[in-house]
Amino acid sequence: MRYQRSSALFAEAKKYIPGGVNSPVRAFKAVGGEPIFIKEAKGAYLYDEDGNKYIDYIASWGPLLFGHAHEPVLRAVIEKAKKGTSFGIPTEIETELAKLAVDMVPNVDKIRFVNSGTEACMSAVRLARGYTGKEKIIKFAGCYHGHSDAFLIQAGSGAVTFGSPNSPGVTQGTAKDTLLAHYNDLDSVKELVKANQGEIAAIILEPVAGNMGCIIPTDVFIHGLRELCTQEGILLLFDEVMTGFRLAKGGAQEALGIDADIMMFGKVIGGGLPVGAFAARSEIMAHLAPEGPVYQAGTLSGNPLAMAAGLAMLTAIDQNPEVFERLAKKTEYLHKGIAQVLTEKGIAHHINRFGSMISVHFTDEPVVDFASSAKGNNDMFKKYFHGMLDQGVYLPPSAFESYFLNDALSYGDLDKTIETVNNIF
Incomplete structure (x- = not known):
């Protein structure tokens, strides 16, 4: 994907905003590279200033239970x-x-x-x-x-x-x-x-x-x-x-x-x-x-x-209380799909999930606290993050953040996400 306009906007932002962002995780320091700038969003998708489209797995860090622009x-x-x-x-x-x-x-x-x-x-x-x-x-x-x-x-x-x-x-x-x-x-x-x-x-x-x-x-x-x-x-x-x-x-x-x-x-x-x-x-x-x-x-x-x-x-x-069951089923589907790919590829991983929250950790140990989370392979996470981003899947730009699913995500979106994991590995 091309990020030309996002890069230019980030350079301009750094002139007037500390680090170019108003919340540190947005700066991509944990994964390297430069952040993308979002122009608009609808449902399960983000659209950046370069015209790229992404399946969104942060939902503005949680609040957009039904998707963007509900x-x-x-x-x-x-x-x-x-x-x-x-x-x-x-x-x-x-x-x-x-x-x-x-x-x-x-x-x-x-x-x-x-x-x-x-x-x-x-x-x-x-x-x-x-x-x-x-x-x-x-x-x-x-x-x-x-x-x-x-x-x-x-x-x-x-x-x-x-x-x-x-x-x-x-x-x-x-x-x-x-x-x-x-x-x-x-x-x-x-x-x-x-x-x-x-x-x-x-x-x-x-x-x-x-x-x-x-x-x-x-x-x-x-x-x-x-x-x-x-x-x-x-x-x-x-x-x-x-x-x-x-x-x-x-x-x-x-x-x-x-x-x-x-x-x-x-x-x-x-x-x-x-x-x-x-x-x-x-x-x-x-x-x-x-x-x-x-x-x-x-x-x-x-x-x-x-x-x-x-x-x-x-x-x-x-x-619509049934939204929680729908989200939990979608999250379980994504969990099983990613786990199957990583297992077949022989990649050490541990996936945690609760309801519509999920995280992928590149470690062969259970992740139960901060110390075990910090043992994850961060170099692997960086490659994973940028590989997914380049193929139109936006994940949290830090290994220490949960994903948040939204109800606008279709099973087609989930299948594409799982396929993208397979492609990048």
Whole structure:
């Protein structure tokens, strides 16, 4: 494929934007080469500035469950925009989306909308600290909860790509209150709890991780966390920015059969527009301003365009719950097809899958945490990524990212993807 215009646009962007991008993973540092610039998208396909067409496996990193430019979402945004784009004053649609979200998600009474997943996670941790009166949190190596200081202690995804998980600018004072455990290792959590008895406000994790590839929690681990938190008076925080409304109507809580104490949302809940949210039971949310003393605010929180897109998206999901089964079957089909090709070619691999999330790791070991994910053959991944890109399949440009399937993908698209894997190897 030709990337002439994309290359020119990237060169121009670097003059005015750090690294030429507004989010690091877009820069292709993990895979080499230069990023493509997208002109438009529809359904399962992306179209770049050079006129190339791609089957899309990131779906804007998760939110586009039904594919790009989904008509109900488009109509809702267009009609709402005609009436004004922002007021900084309450609107009815905020309550409509809040009611629907609360009805769909188990163990939730109230929800607060913000503008990003980072903001949701940052605010949820502050709320947990304010509610418990404790200061420390436990997070897991490889889980990414946005770029707030408290989370950049050892992150996955973009932070790993740049080899600087302890980001400059994060103070030692902040870092000392974030304790690191190992995903799928309950004993590592118990050791931290024991060593910091009575000081831990919350344990935060991606219930199904997506920033070290797709990593599935074991039953012993996830149920053990719930039991430990209940015993020790620690709040369990589920970062469902990726999994919320994607793995099930009620997100990972429903899919895993686990009740968290505070949940954070993004992506799907905004239908592709910038949005975030955090939610909990009434007794926890009552500590949030203006009802309680824990402060959080945002001028554009509950923006009517984002609320309109989110309401249209969640309504479509609520009325079409079978979408989750369709997506899971498509993901399973893709998994089996790629695995068959790689096995026949004698290529070491391990594929993880949960619902519509999937990742391919070039290793012969099970991938259960950040350490095992990092053992993957990155040189092989680079060849795989660029081979697929050159034949019209857009994958996440990092070995540490989950793929996200959308319902607009046809089985013909999946067959072409599997055939492309065969071609490049």
